Amino acid sequence: MTTRTSYCTGVTTLDASPSDAELWQLIAQGDHGAFTTLFERHAEAVWNYVYRLTASWTAAEDMLSATFLTAWRKRGDGVLVRESALPWLYTVAANLARTEWRAGKRRLRMLSRLSTEHERDHAEDVTDRMDARERLREVVAAVDQLPRAEREVAQLCLLGELSTSDAATALGIAEVSVRSRVSRARSRLRELTARTTHD
Secondary structure (H helix, E strand, C coil): CEEEECCCCCCEEEECCCCHHHHHHHHHCCCHHHHHHHHHHHHHHHHHHHHHHHCCHHHHHHHHHHHHHHHHHCCCCCCCECCECHHHHHHHHHHHHHHHHHHCHHHHHHHHHHHHHHCCCCCHHHHHHHHHHHHHHHHHHHHHHCCHHHHHHHHHHHHCCCCHHHHHHHHCCCHHHHHHHHHHHHHHHHHHHHHHHHC
16 A cells, blocks of 8 residues: 655545555465456556557557466566566566567568558558558567667667666666667667668
């Protein structure tokens, strides 16, 4: 249980919802209710993150399930960042997405072609969404080509929108290193995506 102070009244009240850290302790003991609460709290954010990594609704659904399945299997092992489970969940999701990307490059290309053919006759707004999805796929492919250290920070900070300090904690490195890697990743991504556009 946590406390919350209203900026309007200045009154401090008890917040009945448990923190991630409290839920994490209960989950480590096998509490299914606590796990359900954690899932409901972070499922949307994890889904959005995985969608940005994969540019696929189907893959995002599958990896959302796989991320929380991993969280249940490894309950008690994960390290929270500032008492939040989200950075740890993002790291698990990024690892799953990278594995899926390597294993399914051909399948994703085929699905992309089928999706394009199926939606070719739709209105312009659908075409715009497809163009944005294709651009996202290009960025995700470029991120996958980065050296491991830069890829990790790109997935957490650029795609996952974690702060550099939270990413540093999640990766166990100094924040200045994260900032440096993010800067290098941005430069490489500009080169890679520009090359893809010109090809």
